[in-house]
Amino acid sequence: MGMTAAVAGASGYAGGELLRLLLGHPDIEIGPLAAGSSAGLDVTDIHPHLPDLAGRVFVDTSALAGIDVDIVFLALPHGASGAVAQALPDGVRVVDLGADHRLADADTWRRVYGGDHAGAWTYGMPELPGAREAIRASTRVAAPGCYPTSVTLALAPLLTAGLVATEDLVVVAASGTSGAGRSLRANLLGSEVMNDLTAYKVGNHQHRPEILQALRGVLDAPVSMSFTTVLAPMPRGILATCTARLRPGVGGDELRDALHAAYAGEPFVRVLPPGRWPHTAATLGGNAVHLQVTADDEAGRAVVVAAVDNLCKGAAGQALQCANLMLGLAETAGLTAQGVAP
Template identity: 40%
Template sequence: MSHMIKAGLVGVTGYTGMELARLMVHHSSMELVRVTSRAEAGKRLADIYPFLHRLPLGELVITRPDPADLAEECDVVFLAVPHKTAMEIAATLLEQGVKVVDLSADFRLNDKSVYEHWYATEHTRAGLLPEAVYGLPELYLDQIMGARLIANPGCYPTSAILGLAPALKAGIVETGDIVIDAKSGASGAGRGAKVGTLFCEVADSFRAYGLPNHRHTPEIEQEISKIAGTGITVSFNTHLLPIDRGILSTIYTRLKGSTSIEEVHDIFTEFYSDKPLVRVLPKGLLPETRHVRGTVFCDIGLVVDQRTNRLVILSAIDNLCRGASGQALMNANLVCGLDIDEGLPMAPMMP
């Protein structure tokens, strides 16, 4: 293992950091050599994550984030810190020659002003936006392989964009009538201590939240507009599921003509024929979040409602894995010249 790629992780204590640690346990060509946290520095990883007890990764000592040290020790660094914090660290690391996969929103939006509008803060590193590559490998494989800064997509956008891409590319749906009804597990709300995400506030209940202005809206619109070749405004609406992991986006579109389910299914299957991490399900089958739990698969089901001439697209991912750290690892693999799925679990946790 003399040629293991060395990776760093800034921000290990949240759910995305925890997920990346989980995934790295099985990676045979990349290893975590640095994990940082201001609050937990000095502890071993197994001290804060007992599930790593008796595993080599559990012995890794958490350090305070130090760009110089990260740059010296790592080939690639994952940023699992809040937006705004990430942009500064990314810039510093890039200056020192390290490749960066940023899991925050800081480099996802091409337009500085759009970012500043939706995130209500100044973008102080907008100079890096042109070179940041949106890390959705099914759309930007080649660019990712040559990039040094990856803007890892948001969880909801990943499910929405992968679900809509084939239909928009083929031009079979109206671009002015798209509704995305998205539902996410509670890990998407983060690991901060808040009353609203206590067990007793989430379990055995269901609610919408964040309507009508979820911050993932412009990210979705940016990417699907590029695919369609025209500016698209979507109605994007989010709900909180009483599950740990998983996003299901039910996407409502209107067919332009009278496209049959067979034709639609062919379009999607063809679009993803050489992209095995997106699974277009057989006709009649609908995705379930558990079928992708713990994996980077995106499962897509298709329904044509002839009564209303709508195409309903159902897109399921694991919000922590494909929607965050798993996709980050896909991107890091690509950036480092490895196979896209190296180290990634292909079998979901069932049941």
């Protein structure tokens, strides 16, 4: 008998992606699946792409209180995970895919998300220095957001190597519509997003404080960043273009060497060969981050481009990667760096 996982918010996009991954996991069985407004529905009414879950019915989230499982995944809207986590037994391991437990500073949480701060948990980005060991030792882990995953993994090696300045970071990142969740919104209708690109939450995106917290954590120094997000007419994927001022004498070879040194042996980070640039379709369905870097000598800036599947490495895949570490399983179990094409 394998280990058992419960999922709250299993009817959403990230929840559905997590179920897809768990169905292929060699060591984890799928336990209770909770969903608020979808409670009582067959799982395949919401996720017809998961036929092996036919006959399974979503339960109300309150049914998870006191549950006896090995791990619980919270794939809930921002602000909803804290109360659910408090109702779970103390000993059960929990991975939160939402933002409730990512930020350490309560004032920043209230400013960005509103409401009460539920407290900070171990930050679940295994590729950051020291993070893998901290995740293994934790029973409560906050999985990072999709934008923070791409931007942090792109810039952290250059900053820690001292190759770029810590101020004047500039990021422009495009995301597919699934990053906004499954709730019906007029601006996310197909007829609204097709043949269109639009910037949104310019200058005040909720993920900027999380990115700055992660980068400051690896540097132990102040960091400043301009962060602009763009809604792209595709269901999933993120392409983040990140630039920073080069330190004197730094060129493209040093930048590439820093990425290779940081991610040598990492199962889910791929530094692409020179001249090949990341694109979102190549990461579809995989738990991989694709990276490329160059020195724009005329502008005096490093340019790092990162691509991820926002629902996999940016959400469900990364959560499962953390769960594997917490449960003492192979970190790569149930996951692949390979994408789906066409």
